[in-house]
Amino acid sequence: MDYPIWDLAMGGGLLMAIVAIPHVIVAHFAVGGGLLIAVTETLAVRRDDPALRELARRSSLVLILVSTVFGAISGVGIWVVAGLISPGAISALIHTYVWGWALEWVFFVLEIVAALVYYATWDKISKGAHLLVGWLYFVGAYMSLVVINGIITFMLTPGRWLETHAFWDGFFNPTYIPSTLLRTGIAILMATVFMVFAALKTPEDRRASVLRYLGWWLAGGVIVSYAGYRWWEAVLPETVLALFRGAAPSLASLAATRHFVLWALAVTLVVGVLILILMPKLTRAATAVVLALAAFAFFGGYERLREGTRKPFLIHSHLFSNGLLVSDIETINAEGVASWSGWVARGDADPVSFGRRIFKTECSSCHTLDGYQGIRGVMPSFAEVLAVAADDPPGSGERVFQAECAACHADLSFAEMREVLPSPDEINGDPEMIYDLNVGMVSATIAGLRAMGADYAAADRDRMINTAAMDYPYMPPFVGTEKEADMLGQYLATLIPQKGGE
Amino acid sequence: MNPNLIPAVDPAGLPGPAWLFHILLVFTFFLHMLFMNLTLGGTLLAAFAHLRSGGRRDDFRGALAGRLMAVNNFGISLTITTGVAPLLFIQVIYHQYFYTATILLASIWFATLILLTVGYYAAYLYKFRGAPTRGQGGGLWLGVSALMFFVIAMIHVAVNLVSSQPEKWGSLADGGWNVLGDPTFWPRLFHFVLAGIAFAALVAVWWAVRRAGAGVDVEINTEIARYAWRWALWSTVLQVADGFLLLMVLPKPVLKGLMSGGLATLGPLTLAIFIGIGLLMMLARASNPVENPGLVTGTLGAMTLTIAIMSITRHQVRALYLEPATSQHHFQVVSQWGNFLLFVVLLVAGLATVAYMVRRVLTSPATGEDAA
Numbered sequence: 001m002d003y004p005i006w007d008l009a010m011g012g013g014l015l016m017a018i019v020a021i022p023h024v025i026v027a028h029f030a031v032g033g034g035l036l037i038a039v040t041e042t043l044a045v046r047r048d049d050p051a052l053r054e055l056a057r058r059s060s061l062v063l064i065l066v067s068t069v070f071g072a073i074s075g076v077g078i079w080v081v082a083g084l085i086s087p088g089a090i091s092a093l094i095h096t097y098v099w100g101w102a103l104e105w106v107f108f109v110l111e112i113v114a115a116l117v118y119y120a121t122w123d124k125i126s127k128g129a130h131l132l133v134g135w136l137y138f139v140g141a142y143m144s145l146v147v148i149n150g151i152i153t154f155m156l157t158p159g160r161w162l163e164t165h166a167f168w169d170g171f172f173n174p175t176y177i178p179s180t181l182l183r184t185g186i187a188i189l190m191a192t193v194f195m196v197f198a199a200l201k202t203p204e205d206r207r208a209s210v211l212r213y214l215g216w217w218l219a220g221g222v223i224v225s226y227a228g229y230r231w232w233e234a235v236l237p238e239t240v241l242a243l244f245r246g247a248a249p250s251l252a253s254l255a256a257t258r259h260f261v262l263w264a265l266a267v268t269l270v271v272g273v274l275i276l277i278l279m280p281k282l283t284r285a286a287t288a289v290v291l292a293l294a295a296f297a298f299f300g301g302y303e304r305l306r307e308g309t310r311k312p313f314l315i316h317s318h319l320f321s322n323g324l325l326v327s328d329i330e331t332i333n334a335e336g337v338a339s340w341s342g343w344v345a346r347g348d349a350d351p352v353s354f355g356r357r358i359f360k361t362e363c364s365s366c367h368t369l370d371g372y373q374g375i376r377g378v379m380p381s382f383a384e385v386l387a388v389a390a391d392d393p394p395g396s397g398e399r400v401f402q403a404e405c406a407a408c409h410a411d412l413s414f415a416e417m418r419e420v421l422p423s424p425d426e427i428n429g430d431p432e433m434i435y436d437l438n439v440g441m442v443s444a445t446i447a448g449l450r451a452m453g454a455d456y457a458a459a460d461r462d463r464m465i466n467t468a469a470m471d472y473p474y475m476p477p478f479v480g481t482e483k484e485a486d487m488l489g490q491y492l493a494t495l496i497p498q499k500g501g502e
Numbered sequence: 503m504n505p506n507l508i509p510a511v512d513p514a515g516l517p518g519p520a521w522l523f524h525i526l527l528v529f530t531f532f533l534h535m536l537f538m539n540l541t542l543g544g545t546l547l548a549a550f551a552h553l554r555s556g557g558r559r560d561d562f563r564g565a566l567a568g569r570l571m572a573v574n575n576f577g578i579s580l581t582i583t584t585g586v587a588p589l590l591f592i593q594v595i596y597h598q599y600f601y602t603a604t605i606l607l608a609s610i611w612f613a614t615l616i617l618l619t620v621g622y623y624a625a626y627l628y629k630f631r632g633a634p635t636r637g638q639g640g641g642l643w644l645g646v647s648a649l650m651f652f653v654i655a656m657i658h659v660a661v662n663l664v665s666s667q668p669e670k671w672g673s674l675a676d677g678g679w680n681v682l683g684d685p686t687f688w689p690r691l692f693h694f695v696l697a698g699i700a701f702a703a704l705v706a707v708w709w710a711v712r713r714a715g716a717g718v719d720v721e722i723n724t725e726i727a728r729y730a731w732r733w734a735l736w737s738t739v740l741q742v743a744d745g746f747l748l749l750m751v752l753p754k755p756v757l758k759g760l761m762s763g764g765l766a767t768l769g770p771l772t773l774a775i776f777i778g779i780g781l782l783m784m785l786a787r788a789s790n791p792v793e794n795p796g797l798v799t800g801t802l803g804a805m806t807l808t809i810a811i812m813s814i815t816r817h818q819v820r821a822l823y824l825e826p827a828t829s830q831h832h833f834q835v836v837s838q839w840g841n842f843l844l845f846v847v848l849l850v851a852g853l854a855t856v857a858y859m860v861r862r863v864l865t866s867p868a869t870g871e872d873a874a
Contacts, residue, residue, distance in 0.1 A: 003509050003605060041874070069619070072583065073615060080604070080615060083605075084601075084608050084611065087597070088509070090593075091514075091597045091601065094593050096514050107852070109584075109853075110855060110856060112583045114859065117860070123869075125866045125867055126866040126868040126872055127873070129862050131874070133862075136855060341504060342507040343507060344504075346507065
């Protein structure tokens with residue numbers, strides 16, 4: 001919260017997604033590929049099977065080109081982007097787990113060296129030595145998953161760490177083991193769907209059997225993933241689970257994501273069994289792409305669900321994703337963001353510019369102006385108010401109300417809202433009044449976000465906070481003095497869409 | 503209102519005494535430098551050599567280019583791998599300065615990822631094209647690769663200069679390019695580039711001398727060794743000049759700090775300068791390195807030692823730059839010695855495993871039926 005802000009129009013979140021999504025896919029492929037390639041080469045040696053050997057060999061080329069190059073660069077990329085868009089948050093994560101990251105690095109070194117040696121020594125060294133390298137690669141790759149998963153799961157379920165702040169309490173947190181199982185399954189899935197492409201090149205007479213071999217891996221990967229996933233859900237704290245499960249999930253979009261995840265996994269299984277085991281003849285580049293997409297959808301959906309349930313935190317109940325510590329809320333409310341951060345204080349003193357810097361500092365880690373989660377779009381506009389009041393054609397008003405107003409007006413029904421609103425003619429006749437109404441809503445929302453800080457500050461710091469009980473469960477509180485809240489409001493007021501567009 | 507642009511120290515503190523992280527930072531940075539020198543210097547040297555050879559692999563310069571880049575297919579990976587550790591430790595002890603600098607130069611800092619990807623795949627394309635033997639195409643990719651690594655070096659030097667001068671952040675926030683006007687920028691950049699070329703050239707000499715000594719392709723290896731030796735010599739001549747220039751243009755307080763720091767700062771600096779000059783003398787002593795393999799190994803060893811010592815001096819220079827700022831901030835330290843021990847044990851075990859693996863691979867050559 002006291003760093004300068006990178007003015008990135010597309011929004012940091014989107015940039016992070018662009019770097020992180022391919023990275024996690026490749027990284028899991030690198031782990032699962034280690035297992036599959038080592039097993040495959042071992043079988044090839046035992047059975048003296050050239051087709052399996054070719055599969056292992058070709059896959060190892062992909063592994064080198066994709067994972068040691070792209071995987072390593074995008075892995076560094078995640079750090080680079082995190083440091084650019086949420087420096088305070090990533091700093092906290094690094095400082096809490098310095099030795100965890102250091103351990104991770106040791107395994108990373110082993111993994112990379114083994115991968116390079118493995119690839120370079122085909123045809124050049126004895127079978128036994130080559131197998132050894134392959135298995136060492138797998139150990140390095142799998143151990144890096146084992147280490148990093150401790151840190152990732154800690155972020156969602158810090159468990160006893162909240163109370164003790166002890167390294168291993170956070171590492172072996174409630175979701176650690178289930179999630180390790182789940183990620184093991186995902187790694188096998190990712191490896192299988194990549195290796196299907198390598199298997200397509202197998203000579204005609206052996207293709208079916210090699211594909212079937214991969215089919216069993218895929219089925220195994222799905223089963224392990226499913227078991228891991230259900231176990232993961234089972235150990236989630238009630239309050240987190242309630243966000244997306246049960247009769248009335250508090251975040252409907254996350255509930256939908258969960259359905260998507262499970263369906264994508266089912267599709268992966270069906271397509272995989274069909275094209276790999278039952279009718280290997282059907283496997284072409286195109287069907288392999290379908291299979292890969294289904295598996296990516298499952299994996300991507302799960303990552304989204306996990307990140308979504310953690311919002312608005314980076315480290316649950318400890319640190320918000322904009323870098324605000326729960327323990328700093330009261331101090332900043334009393335002293336102001338401008339005395340907290342020199343970067344907010346620096347520059348024009350007029351309220352709108354000041355408000356803009358506050359927005360950049362506190363809100364821009366999630367909100368762009370007009371892009372992803374654009375702030376302009378989530379504020380009430382003249383056109384939306386009019387659409388609700390007019391309800392023309394009938395039914396359209398209700399839809400606009402649900403999409404644009406209900407998030408802040410959960411206590412009102414559509415009918416009740418229409419009773420409060422002026423008539424469409426009055427609205428058209430006095431756009432100034434509607435603008436003032438909207439400005440009032442926005443400043444009242446900021447006041448609400450500020451008041452929410454007290455609820456966070458009052459929460460028991462030793463256990464996980466129930467975000468669903470908060471007024472805005474997906475947002476951190478606004479922090480700063482009342483005067484600063486007012487300046488933020490003045491800035492946001494300049495963005496509210498008025499009559500005729502702007 | 504807070505006029506101070508330097509962010510607060512992370513309240514999570516350090517899981518060990520600060521000196522431990524300074525040592526880890528310098529040590530892992532040194533490892534990173536070894537491979538970085540091969541990547542940056544080796545690719546630049548390969549590009550020059552390739553150009554002079556007219557792209558022919560039967561020319562000794564073409565062969566040298568091919569060799570350097572064959573090493574780089576691994577070297578680049580290891581540059582990244584060894585770069586991760588100092589990237590971690592710098593975030594641990596210098597997070598406020600480092601993040602702020604990268605944010606002030608955000609777009610170009612982010613661009614390093616793209617440049618690196620392009621540079622890396624271009625190096626592979628050069629290899630897979632096998633173009634030098636076929637005459638064309640490969641040189642272009644080699645040039646692209648060298649350019650990418652050079653620009654990345656520029657960006658790293660810029661980020662370092664910005665991160666060590668918080669007093670300039672205000673003006674940099676209004677225009678990040680101002681960093682190019684820093685008087686130390688170019689001498690500093692070339693200090694790294696020249697070291698890279700000299701180191702990569704020496705490694706190439708060392709390898710060629712060993713091959714020639716083993717009786718393999720004696721003629722071409724002798725030519726490669728002589729050629730690369732001259733590169734090492736001339737880049738070191740320039741390096742010594744550039745080094746003194748860099749020293750002269752350092753900001754006054756930093757220079758003064760360096761000179762008045764007693765044995766701690768003057769020791770490494772003087773030692774490095776002496777070894778540097780010693781290096782020059784060794785390089786100038788022979789014109790045909792193949793006749794003098796001992797000298798070659800000694801020179802390479804001295805060069806490695808210089809890089810190690812210079813890594814310390816570089817760290818001290820940064821500490822002096824930042825001294826006014828860091829003296830205001832203190833980390834809370836809650837040591838986790840158990841975890842440190844675990845790290846050391848696993849690091850040693852990991853390196854031992856790597857060594858065992860490499861030895862096993864080197865001692866198990868096989869061909870035909872017996873090969874994997």
